[in-house]
Amino acid sequence: MAYMALYRAWRPQRFEEVVGQEQIVTALRNAVRENRLTHAYLFAGPRGTGKTSIAKIVAKAVNCEQLQDGEPCNQCSCCQDINNGNFMDVIEIDAASNRGIDEIRDLREKVRVLPAQGKKKVYIIDEVHMLTMEAFNALLKTIEEPPESVIFILATTEPQKIPATIRSRCQGYFFRRLTIEEMEGRLKQVAEANNITVEPDALDIIARRANGGLRDALSTLDQVYSYRGNHITKADVLDVLGLVDDVFLAQLIDAAWQGDTGQVLQMLAAALQQGKEAQQITREAALYLRDLLFYHTTGQAAGLAVVTEASIGKLQQQKKAGTTRILQALRILAETTDKLRFSEGQRFVLEMAFLEVTALFAKEEPAVPVAGKKEGAKGSPARAKGPREPAEARDAMWSRILAGVKERKIPTHALLCQGKLLGIKDDTVYIGYRKGYKFHKEKMEEKPNRDILTEVLQEVVGRSLEVQFIFLDDDQYNDIVVKKAIELFGEDIVEIKE
Ligand SMILES: Nc1ncnc2c1ncn2[C@@H]1O[C@H](COP(=O)(O)OP(=O)(O)OP(=O)(O)O)[C@@H](O)[C@H]1O
Ligand SMILES: [Mg+2]
Ligand SMILES: [Zn+2]
Structure with a gap:
């Protein structure tokens, strides 16, 4: 059998299997159970958070021959046909493709035709914000006087681009990004089922970098798995995603903090030597500083972008960093990241940026009023x-x-x-x-x-x-x-x- 991508193999088939989105799942499942689904839904939310998956579960649930407490059985011929994409009354339209526009055009006639195979026709229109004005108008007319046996599920990542006339006729559900814990939970489950072992830090990075979208997280796992086999380390994930180790970043920022130019340059040289791109280094260091600010203003570890368990201790030590200077450093690094896209003398530009940051950090002391025996003696601009x-x-x-x-x-x-x-x-x-x-x-x-x-x-x-x-x-x-x-x-x- 052909290899099926993990994210496809792990598409939730029942409401119960959906990760997160509890309110949406409960509301829809209850509506199915009590037979009070409405005729038009708008599923809005970030990529890979379950919109299409849930739309398909709804499509199965309304057509299933042995509905079980609001859940589709996934056994009857309707469920199976829908799962295989062979069910005539579940019509998936991708509004992003040209064919999608054509399909909307003749939707007005076809929509009146009774279901051929099942109880209800379900139109799932993905990326609905991509429709042309003409197509929106056609859709609007249909949604305004919907035939009894039709349900529309419009899905989009950009609800603000949908005309208010359409939006107001749909019941809206707003999908949220999944939390790191939810993603890690699912990743673990998938890894275990496939006999893949993943180091906790590796898992953490995959989850954090997916930005709340489970599809991306599962794709990354898949990708690392196909490169590195069934034992996955933090280094594997960093390599495959082209990321820089957060522990390295923490040390680099520390060195800059201490005004240790030699150390800063040495670390940069080592990273380049290992094949990291200059642009990656500035971008990731900027993200690290962003985490530093985030952590110390919110006190929360949940929203950190690059920092994992391995470097969170450092983040705590760097607490007194001072917002103004970190913001300035962030600006320097962001500008450099931009510059590095076009720059030839990559290494030089990279070094300049970090020397600037080091000088900035060493400059004025934040008002942390501590007298200490060593500090005076050392006379170093950076705090010992x-x-x-x-x-x-x-x-x-x-x-x-x-x-x-x-x-x-x-x-x-x-x-x-x-x-x-x-x-x-x-x-x-x-x-x-x-x-x-x-x-x-x-x-x-x-x-x-x-x-x-x-x-x-x-x-x-x-x-x-x-x-x-x-x-x-x-x-x-x-x-x-x-x-x-x-x-x-x-x-x-x-x-x-x-
Ligand atoms: N809430 C979720 N629970 C379980 N798996 C999920 C969830 N969201 C996404 N996935 C995983 O990601 C894959 C893609 O999800 P889905 O197609 O439902 O996302 P989507 O929200 O429609 O994304 P897009 O906006 O890109 O179309 C699923 O097959 C599944 O493996
Ligand atoms: Mg989708
Ligand atoms: Zn069924």
Whole structure:
């Protein structure tokens, strides 16, 4: 038997087999069950998310001879004929092809002819936005006075291009992109059934790069499988898709961040050596920076484009990056990606772009007010790693404390979040308030609020602690916080026991 592409072999045949699109599936299945389907539907949504598949399930369900709780049986001759594309009363029209236009033209006459084989005629018109005005008009007339035994299912990726006159006569269903989890779930299922083993990171990349479309995800799996056989690694996927490893990108950005030009150039040379294209590198690095921004503004990992489990730790460390400079870097990389399309001196252009980014990152320091022993001594424009960590750990701990308090009592959180965690010494936690926040400080000192905080501290730090609230001078608040902290605790600033 000829090899059938995975995405075709895995077309859902019953409502139950559809991944995601729950509301749509439930609504249609109920309508089938209760025999109250309407005569015209519009399925709109991104590529490869199930529009045609569901249209065919509906077509089977209305014609099936042994409907089972709203599901087509896939056994009777009608179901089988529809699955094989041999059913006279299910008419698929691809509006993107010329034939499609012709078919719409004589649709007005043919539509009145009763079903030949089944109970209902189902017209599935794919890419319906491609119809000409003339064809739309023909379609409109038909949809306006639909014969009893006809159902239209119009499918499109671009519903805004469909005339309002048509749209308003259809029941609209909006398909969503599938989530990474949904895609990974299906990919795993398909891989297992075909005896393909796929490394988790490889799976993750396939799912992320498919942008919510399951067809693309399955095609990629298919493609990698046919190149590399039935054990698929992350490197295989990167190669076949022409992508750059996210761990490499994280290190590259790190090197730029540290102002380490030598390292940056070396890494670029190595990547070129391995056969990566200059344009790929700039494009992927831009996507990485986009992920960095996305992650730190939304706090969510679900929408990341290139970052996988393998580099998410780095993303967290690069937290304090500073939006402005990342945006500038993004612009440089995007422009370079463009330039590289026409450029001869590829390598030089690539290097220039990254040197520019490195200089940009090393330039002005974001206002992260941390004094540390090593940093001053080194005098490096980029921040050294070591001394930054205590302050970062402190910030992270403070966020956790605030979140814990917020969960228990929002008014207490409102009082507390005007303060700042200075640090922990012996068994006392020090929290600073600006002079202007006397009210907040005093309220926090009252027992009910203090108790909530103590409870949260117990949870976050793992032992019971006293709390001291301190006033800080108002101007240059951030600096004062640090000075005060150093005064109290020395340079280690905060002691953390996980
Ligand atoms: N929701 C889904 N559940 C299960 N499989 C799906 C789903 N969406 C897409 N697929 C897979 O992708 C293939 C193509 O899906 P389908 O033809 O239904 O997409 P579509 O939304 O019509 O896309 P297009 O807009 O490109 O026509 C299916 O055969 C199936 O393998
Ligand atoms: Mg389709
Ligand atoms: Zn059937």
